[in-house]
Amino acid sequence: MASEQDAIPSIQQSTDPSIQPSSDETIILVVEDNADMCAYIRQHLEPAYQVLEAADGIDGFDKAIASIPDLVISDVMMPKMDGYQLCEKLKTDERTSHIPVILLTAKAEREDKLEGLETGADDYLTKPFDAEELQIRVKNLIALRHKLQEKFKQQMVLRPSEISITSFDEAFLKKTVAVVEEHLEDESFSPDDLARAVGMSRAQFYRKMRALTAQPAGLFIRSIRLQRAADLLKKGAGTVTEIAYKVGFSSQPYFSKCFQEHFGMSPKEYKEKNS
Known part of the structure; x- marks a missing residue:
């Protein structure tokens, strides 16, 4: 079975010109207890987005309440509060219910993905994943939120x-x-x-x-x-x-x-x- 470390691709500087800042205020909260995975995600989302980090679900929820990020990326397997619990808590709290959530997991089984979706997760990424896939999924979810905003404005x-x-x-x-x-x-x-x-x-x-x-x-x-x-x-x-x-x-x-x-x-x- 692949280890957590095996799931982390080598960190390289992103050169994709389409991953540009969508807004100075666009905040992404990464909830991940593995420091190397956090560094990998941050490397490929900055400077397009402001990235905040939390090491477990409890810390992640507290930081989500404090910062109200535009998107949350959370590992599933974490101490204190796992990603499923965090997602459910975010989606059922009036202050954070609007925030899109991407769950990360080394498990590829259908049941695990369904469990994540049932808690309200908006998308799912199975480790290992490459930088481009991460960037595209983040970009698409934020674009979807912008379409919803436009619907209000119109x-x-x-x-x-x-x-x-x-x-x-x-x-x-x-x-x-x-x-x-x-x-x-x-x-x-x-x-x-x-x-x-x-x-x-x-x-x-x-x-x-x-x-x-x-x-x-x-x-x-x-x-x-x-x-x-x-x-x-x-x-x-x-x-x-x-x-x-x-x-x-x-x-x-x-x-x-x-x-x-x-x-x-x-x-x-x-x-x-x-x-």
């Missing part, structure tokens, strides 16, 4: 139940939208207030929202305000100024400017077109 109405995401993320988004709607008339309601209301730290909430919607939390709040304004304009529920106040804008000119940017027409034009 929707004029945010309806979380129509988005193909995990039930935990759907519940999180519904809760987040509901909290914003409860504070629509409060102009001072901020992203920090929203983070506290959903039970997350500022950093956790900001990275979660960016991962799911590709928007800063402030723009997310504003987009909900503007959409609700559009709904009120359709119903003829007041003048433009009255509706601006109802959705948290104290300045009617600023409201009109934001509305124009969001919908491509003024509130008055929108009302006339949809009345």
Whole structure:
């Protein structure tokens, strides 16, 4: 049987020009108790991505909560908490449920792969694997997340139940939208207030929202305000100024400017077109 060391290819500098930084903020957390394997993975993901490391599942979960990475790569066989347990914990925690997970294992049996997929793993790599395969799988999972972000951005109405995401993320988004709607008339309601209301730290909430919607939390709040304004304009529920106040804008000119940017027409034009 091949040893763990046999599963680690020699470390060479990656020269693939397609593996370029997708974002300065793209963070990958590698959870692996073998230092050589960690070094191999880091060698072929940096500088395209910022790589963090953890030596076991418990440390990995703590670092995932602290950093909210864009992707987790985890070994299966580890002390304290194995990769299956870590994956399940990440996928069932509201703070980390959106994060794609790749599991690494020296086992190639179908049952082992199924167990990983059942815990919510997004992909599987069997050791030994080469650098190109690792890079492609990472790149594809991050691209898939970006497509999901684009789907959010293109929707004029945010309806979380129509988005193909995990039930935990759907519940999180519904809760987040509901909290914003409860504070629509409060102009001072901020992203920090929203983070506290959903039970997350500022950093956790900001990275979660960016991962799911590709928007800063402030723009997310504003987009909900503007959409609700559009709904009120359709119903003829007041003048433009009255509706601006109802959705948290104290300045009617600023409201009109934001509305124009969001919908491509003024509130008055929108009302006339949809009345």
